[in-house]
Amino acid sequence: MPLLSPCDGRVVAIADVRDPTFSAQLVGPGVGIEPVDGRQVVVAPADGKLLKLDPHAFILLVDDSVGVLVHLGINTVRLEGRLFDVLAEQGQSVQAGEPIVAWDPSKITDPDMEGTVVVVLMDQAADSISSDVIGRDIVAGTPLFEWR
Template identity: 40%
Template sequence: MSIEVGSPVAGLATGLAEVPDPVFSQAMVGPGVAVKPSGGRADAVAPIAGTVATLHPHAFVIAAPGGTAVLVHLGIDTVKLKGEGFELHVAKGDEVEAGQRIVSWDPTEVESHGYSSICPVIALEVAPEALADLREDGQVVAGDALFSVTA
């Protein structure tokens, strides 16, 4: 079974090596793709359908019924903002559809605080070879396929 993982935000798709945090750039958390978001207030959407397994203002994990889980991290070191500028639209345990609004935020505002707004999109607990069709260049809109995971 293969699950298509969509972009949670509009922007420029890029490889994880571009993320200014070794936990992500060296794929310590898992393999995936990053998106440099377009500026201005925007919604981050669910990359897959499933259950909201983890939810913070700056990051969330959606777990698919088959066990595949995807982490979306909105910016780097944004936990230090303590939720300021982020608005949650779901609760932990909610069932969501791919493309459903999860968090509203403003990447430009994040950058004004000195943080990177790049968004790692990570497949958790899978081997790098489980990912296919990685999109690591070019403009994407929220919902565009970034990669697929074979579970």
């Protein structure tokens, strides 16, 4: 099943994400996206239900069984919602491509934070995804990786 990119940017391998929890795949396999500058509308990467929705991250339950974590930035929980506009509601069913959160990662000024968007298939084996877009630019709503 394909998962779509939630935002525009350049795809990086999860091992290159500057957060040890994500890069070691402790949450699950995935990729990072270095977003383009300017305001971004982050969209649902698949059809599903918003199991958890915080300004800086959301978990989308797909196929009633798999959680997809979309985490906007590294250490951005410390922003306490600043820079984020939540466009959906926790518990809401959404379609792939539907807007969830808007933000401007270029407005991050704290050197301990960065704008990399992490997309992770939670609690799945490292070999459960494949992507042929690592190192490439991507547009929101286009295929990011396949999971099986």
